[in-house]
Amino acid sequence: MTEGTIGCEAARTDLSRRNLLIGIALAGASGIAFTRQPAVANPVVPKKLFEAWVPRRFGRWDTVSQSGVVLPPPDALSDRLYDNLVTRVYAAPNLPPVMLLLAYNNAQDGVLQVHRPEFCYPVGGFELSETRDITLKAEGQAVPANIFTATAPNRVEQVAYFTRLGAAYPRKWSEQRLAVMRANLAGDIPDGMMMRVSALGIDQDEAQALLGDFSRQFIESANPRLQRLLLGADSEGIDL
Known part of the structure; x- marks a missing residue:
């Protein structure tokens, strides 16, 4: 060689x-x-089961309709964005009706995230006021939330909402994305829950008191499993 x-x-x-x-x-x-x-830590909730968890009446409030609620715009991802989407209109004696929207998805990642109302309303032709920070209280827990006024021809709607992603309650889109990133880096794909309540024909200060009290009563009267989705819990606490 x-x-x-x-x-x-x-x-x-x-x-x-x-x-x-x-x-x-x-x-x-x-x-x-x-x-x-990252692993999906929360189970998918069947639609009929989720709807059954939403009370049709509580306190003085009773369901009167499911129409009139501004919905997220339809798009190619709609079915993936929301495992569950429930709308109701509630009425109580001597109080303005309150419109409710609940949106839940068991997995929020960098692509699929619950749409915030500031995105949905302008698509429907509304002009929005500046969003203000508020706090909703239920079950002894203080929940970071937002409120704004949405104005369209012949309609002025006061809108309050909060979004939960895992253990976080982001008030802004940037905070929402950051909450998802942090959870992903920790090895989790968090679930996402949004509760939106709104009313017509009143000013924002009156709406804040009305919608805050409505939200508290609704959450405290809801099925315990829905309470855990609204206020946060680990997957073991959600017994399907």
Whole structure:
């Protein structure tokens, strides 16, 4: 065997070893990436079961309709954005009717996230006031929330809402995306819940008191499993 042939054989051996080491390193990296891949921690809630959890009457409030509620705009992702979407209109003696929208999805990631009302209303032709921070209270818990006024021809609607993603209550879209990213980095795909309540024919200060009291009564009267979706719980607490 010539010196050149020996050199070629040695080079091929070194190349094979390098390829083997690279292959082992890539396989190890893939394994680590797989084990750290975020996992969906919350079960899908069947639509009929979710609807059954929403009370039709509580306190002095009773369901009168499911129409008149501004809905998220339809798009190609609608069926994936919301596992559950329930709308109701409630009435009580001597009080303005309150419109309710509940939207829930068991998995919020970087692509699929619950639409915030500031996105839905302008699509429907509304002009929005500045969004203000408020706090809703239920079951002894203070929930960060928002309120704004939506104005369209022949309609002025006061809108309050909160969004829960995992253990976070983001008030802004940027906070919502950050909450999802943090959960993903921790190895979780959080669930997402939005409760939106609104009323017509009153000013924002009056609406804040009305919608805050309505929200408290609704949450405290709701099925305990719906309460856990609204106020947050680990997946073990959601017994389907």
